[in-house]
Structures are given as C-alpha cells and as structure tokens.
Amino acid sequence: MLVAFSVTPLGAGDSVGDLVAEAVRVVRASGLPNRTDAMFTTVEGEWDEVMAVVKQAVDAVAAHAPRVSVSLKADIRPGVSDALHGKVEHIERRLAER
Secondary structure: OEEEEEEEEEOOOOOOHHHHHHHHHHHHHOOOOEEEOOOOEEEEOOHHHHHHHHHHHHHHHHOOOOEEEEEEEEEOOOOOOOHHHHHHHHHHHHHHOO
C-alpha cells in the first residue's frame, strides 16, 4: 500500500518546519520506501508497518506541539510492489509518447 500523509503541528508557533522535519526523520529511519515533497510524505509497505510509521511520526510531532492535524490518503492494492516509483514512471512514459 501507499500512504501519503502530512502532519501539521498546531499551537507550536509560526514556523513548524523543525517539527515537520522530525516526522520525516521518523519515516526515513523506518527503512520503508518513501518520498517527501512540498505537501506530503508518501510511504510504501504493508498496512501494519506503514500505519505504525505514520503513528510514530505523529507522536514525534505531538511530543512538541499541543495539537496535531493529520491528512492521509491511502492506495491499497495487494500484490503490487514499488508503486512509489511505478505509478510515476507510467505517467512519464505516457507523457513521452506525445
């Protein structure tokens, strides 16, 4: 499965980049395939392991913020691996056709 999520600290001041970096650090330390862009971090793996990483990332932020908002989108597709790259490569191939 792929899970794209964002963690937003609330009530922790105007600049939340340091706390968001803590969440991303947790994801990267997990060893699961992942990618971070300007809006979301996407993680690939099995349900339990991905959700455990999301919880750990939220907990890392919640340790320093009185409130945390989480946005999450999941693509659950059993039997598919490397969807993190494969989905993008498919689109890039289509774009190259024209």
